[in-house]
Structure formats: C-alpha cells, structure tokens
Amino acid sequence: MTTLDDAAVDRRADALAESIDGLRNRWPRHCAQVVLSRAQRIGLAAVVVLSTPALVCWTTLVLQVVIAAVTVLYAAVIAFRIVLIWAAGRHEHRIRVTDEEARAVPDAELPVYTVLVPAYREPDVIGLLLEQLTALEYPVSRLDIKLLLEADDRETIAAARAAGPGPHVEIVLVPPAPPRTKPKACNYGLQFARGELVTIYDAEDRPEPLQLRRAVVALRRLGPSVVCLQAELGYFNSGQNRITRWFTIDYATWFRSLLPGLAALRMPIPLGGTSNHFRTEALREVGAWDPFNVTEDADLGIRLARLGHRVGVLDSVTLEEANSDFINWVKQRSRWYKGYLVTWLVHMRTPRTTARQLGWRGLVCLNLFVGGTPVTALLNIVFWGMTAVWFVARPAAVEALFLPPFYYLGMVCLVFGNAVVAYLNVLAVRRIDRPDLLGAALLSPVYWAMMSVAAAKAVLQLVLDPSYWEKTTHGLHLARRTP
Secondary structure, X not given: OOXXXXXXXXXXHHHHHHHHHHHHHHOHHHOOOOOOOHXXXXXXXXXXXXXXXXXXXXXXXXXXXXXXXXXXXXXXXXHHHHHHHHHHHHOOOEEOOOHHHHHHOOHHHOOOEEEEEEEOOOOOOHHHHHHHHHOOOOOHHHEEEEEEEEOOOHHHHHHHHHOOOOOOEEEEEEOOOOOOOHHHHHHHHHOOOOOOEEEEOOOOOEEOOOHHHHHHHHHHHHOXXXXXXXXXXXXXXXXXXXXHHHHHHHHHHHHHHHHHHHHHOOOOOOOOOOOEEEEHHHHHHOOOOOOOOOOHHHHHHHHHHHOOXXXXXXXXXXEEOOOOOHHHHHHHHHHHHHHHHHHHXXXXXXXXXXXXXXXXXXXXXXXXXXXXXXXXXXXXXXXXXXXXXXXXXXXXHHHHHOOHHHHHXXXXXXXXXXXXXXXXXXXXXXXXXXXXXXXXXXXXXXXXXXXXXXXXXXXXXXXXXXXXXXXXOOOOOXXXXXX
16 A cells, blocks of 8 residues: 655645636636636626616517527627638638658657546546557657546446556546546646647547647647647547437537637637647746636636637547437537537626627627527427417517517528528538438427537526536447346
C-alpha cells in the first residue's frame, strides 16, 4: 500500500481547490456557480411584476406582442442558419493536414501531448477506450494520458487497472467533492498535465489515429492566435436504430455545415465536449472549464472568443457512440440545452462588455446560436400545437393573437423554415455520403419533437438544479451482459 507524503497530499488539495474555484477566482463574472446575477434577478422580477397586471388588463395585446417577438426570433434563427450554410459552402473552412504532412514531423520534434479522459461509471467501455488510445500514431514517449476517474467509482477503477494500461497512462483519482461534473474532473486532471498541448476524449471515443499529429501540424501552421482546434465528431453505430440515424444527421449538419460557417464568418465557436485540442498554457490562462456549467465546452468556446482567442475546425473525425435509447437521449440532450441556456445567461450578465469583446457578429452568434437553439426547440411544440388547433377548429382566439404582418412571417417560418431545415438534413446526408440515411432525414420532424421534450426538461432543471450533471449511459451498442 502506497502512502502519500505531506507534499503530495497538499498538492492534491490545491489541485482540487483550483479545479473548483480557479475560474471563479480569475473571471468571477464568467462562472456559472450562480446562474443569475443580481442585476438579472432584479430585471426578471421587474418583468414579472410589470407584465402580470398588463397581461390581466390587456391580455390579447400582451400575447400579440409576445407572439410577434417570438416570430421574429424564429425568422432570425432560420435566416442565421441559412447564412452559416452559405458561408460554409463558399470555401473549405476545415483545416486540412494530409497524412504525409502529419507523418513528416520527426518524433523528436513532436511536443508532449496530454490526453484527458474523464470517465464515470464506465466499466464496460474503459478497456475498449484504452485499445483505441493505443492505436494513436503518436510516440508513447510523448504521450501523457490521464484517466480521470472518480475516487469512489470502484468498478471503473478496477476495470481500468485490469486493462493493463501502459506506463504513459496514469489513473488520476478525482476526489469526490461537489460539483460532480465532467469539467471539474478535467480541471483537476489539467493540474497534473505535462503536455504542451492537451485534448479530451470521452470514454466511448474512437479518435482517428493521426488526429494528434494533424493537430500539431495545424496549430504550428496557424500561429499563436489560434489556441484551439475542434475536430469533427461522428458516430460508429449510426445504423443501430432510428434515433441513432437522426443523431448522425444532426451531428453531420453541426460539424460539416454550422461550425465551419461560424469559422468562415469569424464568429465564436461553441466547442464540442470532446476532441478539442488546446494550447495548454492558453487554456490555463482563461481559467479552463467552468465546473458549474454542464455544457462547459460551449461556454469555453465563447469565453475564448471574449478574451481574444481564435478557434479552428480540424478536418479529422472522432467516432462516438450515438445514443440509441430515447430516455438516455433525452437526458443527454436536455443537459446540452440546459448548458446552452446557462452559457447564454452567464455571458449576457454584462451585455455591453460582451458586445465590446465579441463584436456584433459574436453577439449575434451568442443570441441566435447559443441562446436561440434551446429556446426555439422549446417553443416548437407550442406553435405546432397552435397550428394544429387552428387547422382543426379555426378558433377566433387563436386568429386574434397573430397580427397580419407577423402571421405571414410565421407562415413563412412554418413552411419555408421547416423546408429549409429538412433540406439541411438531406444536404448533410449527401456531404457524409450516407444515402442510407435519407429516409431518416425525411422523417426528421419526429426528431424535432424529441428536441422539444428535451428542451422542456432542460428549462425545468435550469430552475431546480442548474449544475446537476445527468449521467449518459454508454455501451448501449454492446451486447447486454447475461445475469
């Protein structure tokens, strides 16, 4: 049995404190420990106090104004996505590094690369993960892999040790202190990182073997202004069922069209939760991840932009496990939506400062892309219900809520907007050369209804427990164990 000396104990205590309080100490206004600032709480209370009597006295007028505002938001979100697709299609905005260029760098000239792998209750897949990491074409002497396991997760710890990790793999036990979130575990592991560059892989990831080498070449080519590269995420079990097919199309649209469009327009890029490659020094300077934000990746992307850093999109794919179970999918998507709402609220605490740091383009992205995505997903089901009631019964009360200009704008959003989104799904199928997914793309309105359910749950959790990390179960593609 190994006994830690006092210095090691102190270092771990300091690392834990830094993993929880580091961002709050450096950039308190950027931390989501308290979701609503004092000014936001006062503003929200003022809106409720002033709107309640107005709603009672002038019900129809107030609802007309609300529906008009929401209709304009819908139109703006749809128009913004069309602009992103147009911008992404004009040129190739993913950073390409050929196999020859990636392998041309001598091993001695490669930097030490830290790979952070947070895992919690993942005994079934941790062995497969270590196999995938072994396949990376990167010299073992330059690899610093940290398996970040919760100290009380005995099954995963036992499975990781049984898998026989090599000397370049270190099992880091994260003390079980709140908040119990992935970003806190990553912050803890970052304190022990030896690499000049650092990336994150999830427990079920299958990264492309040359990805680390490609990131090294790309970051050296782009210069110090680019501090992060986001690799593309895809799914290895896309054909498992209808949900995994929809999920694959969703990701293809996100990583082949929307993120490259943001890069083309020099807008902030909300990062994905894995396969983002950072310059370690820059990551530490900006306070790393927010341990209280359950979509810490998107928040970090916005914060990097606010502090003057750039993010690129790397042409390299990491395959993940697409969620194949409806309940599990809702847990994951509602967590993402909740985190997007938290990110929007945090960065809108000081609108003037945010606008100055991001510029008008960044502010548009923050409101229409980060805030607009979960809000429109939530409102979809409300407007679909109103539309169904209108076509079935044509009640005068519904007709009275839509002023003529906004009625026609709403019809454009309903017909043209939904057609555009469906077309984007078909376009994504073509871009990834998966004609077998065309049927799923045409049935995507069902997937949008699932998104509305997830968004409603996200709003409920935002009120009740904003920092709660709802665990996503991995390994559902594997054959179930026999009792």
